[in-house]
Amino acid sequence: MNALTLENLDISYGDTQVVHGVNLSIAEGESFALVGESGSGKSTILRAIAGLAPDWEGEITVMGEKRSHRVERSVSRQVQMVFQDPYGSLHPRKTIDAALSEPLAIHGIANRGERVEAMLTAVGLDRRFRFRYPHQLSGGQRQRVAIARALMLEPKVMLLDEPTSALDVSVQAEILNLLKRLRREQGLTFLLVTHNLPIVSFLCDRLAVMRHGRIVEIADVAQLKAGQLVEPYSRELLAATEGT
Template identity: 85%
Template sequence: MSTISLKNLDISYGDTKVVHGVNLEIADGESFALVGESGSGKSTILRAIAGLAPDWTGEISVLGKARSHGVDRDVSRQCQMVFQDPYGSLHPRKTIDATLSEPLAIHGIGNRGERVEAMLKAVGLDQRFRFRFPHQLSGGQRQRVAIARALMLEPKVLLLDEPTSALDVSVQAEILNLLKRLRREQGLTYLMVTHNLPVVSFLCDRLAVMRHGRIVEVASVEQLKHGQLTADYSRELMAATVASV
C-alpha cells in the first residue's frame, strides 16, 4: 500500500486548471520531491493533499484513506504540512507554547506540557524558547518551531513546501539535517516541494519533475546524481543548477 496515492489528479483555481492528470505512488517511509520552475503546480499538489485547495478531481489517498474535499480531521491527524515562510506561518501574538499546544487542544489530546517539552527537545530547541514569541526567534529557530508544530500530533506524513528556501544558507543545512534525523527516528514519509536539486540529492529517494502542471519524468536520486535524467526539461533544470553553483 502506498502512503500517498494520486490518480488522475486535476486541480483548478476558478476556471484555470493548474495541475493536469497527475499520477503518483509514494511508498511508506519514502522521501519524495516535486521539482520544477515556479508556477509548475508543485505547491498546489501539496495544498490539495492538505485540504487547502478544494477544487480538484481525481483521487487522493493518504495511508490508504481516500481524502474528501476540504478539511478532513482524520487525514490531518496523520498528514501535516510545513510551510515555506517561517515568518508568516507562526501567529505573531502566540507564544511557542501556545502554538505547539493548539493542535493538541483541537484534537483533545492531554499531557500538553510534557508533549511540548519533548517536541522542543526533538527539534533541537532549549526549553527557554517555550514562552517566547516568534519575533524573539531567528528564522531557523522559527522553522524548527514550525516543524515541531507539524509533528505534535505524531503524524506519519509531512508535506514540506520549500522548507529551507526562506532561510540563510548557513541555516539551511541545519534544518535539512534535522529533517533527515526526524525522518529516520520517527519513520516519517516526506513529500517535498523544492527547486533546489542539491537539496533533493541530500534528502530524497525519488523525484518527479513538473512543468506546466504535468509530470514530465519520475526518477531516482541516483539517476539525478549521475546526470541520467532523460526528459529534455529535466536536463535543462540540471544544467541551470550547475550554472548557478
C-alpha cells in the first residue's frame, strides 16, 4: 500500500499558485525526498499534507484515507511533521513533559508519564530532560524533543522539513542517524524536504526534483549517487552540491 499519494495537487497562497499539478506516490516504509531551490514549493507540499495549507485542489491520500481541507484527528494520528527550527516549534514556557503530553491529552490517551519517558529514551534523552524548558537544551536536544513529540501518537508517516539545517554540522549527523534508526525500528515512512543532496543519499530511497512548483524529475538514490540524473536542472543541482 502507498503511505502517501498526491494527485494533480495544486496549492495556492491567496491569488498566487505555488504548486502545480504534482503527482506522487510514496510506498509504505519508503524514505522519499523533495529537493530543489528555495521557493520551489517543497515545504508547501508538506504543509498541505499536514493540514497547515488549506488552499489546495486535487487529492491527498494518507495511508489509504483521502484527507479533506479540515483538520482531522484521524489523519493527525497517521502523519506528523518535524519542522526546521526546533526552538521555534517548541513553546518556550512549556516543559518538555508538557510538550510531549499535549498530543496524548488531545487524543485521550492514558499512561502519559510512562509514554513520555519511553519516547525520550527512544530519541536518546534520559528522564532528567522531562521537566526542563526548551531554552535549557541545546539545538540538537531540542530537535530530539521535536522528533519525540511527532512520534507520541505513533504515526506511520513523518514529514521532515529541513530537520537538520538549523543545527551545527557536528550535531546534524547525530540527528540523521537517529532518524534512520527510528525509521527502521518503527517502520516509518519519511517525506523529507531538503536542499542537501548528501542527506538525501544517506537517508532516502528516491527523490523528486522540484522547480517553480513542479516536479521535473523522479529518480532513485542510486542514480543520484552515480551522477545519473537526467534533467538539466537536476544536474545543475548535483553539480552545485559537488562544487561546495
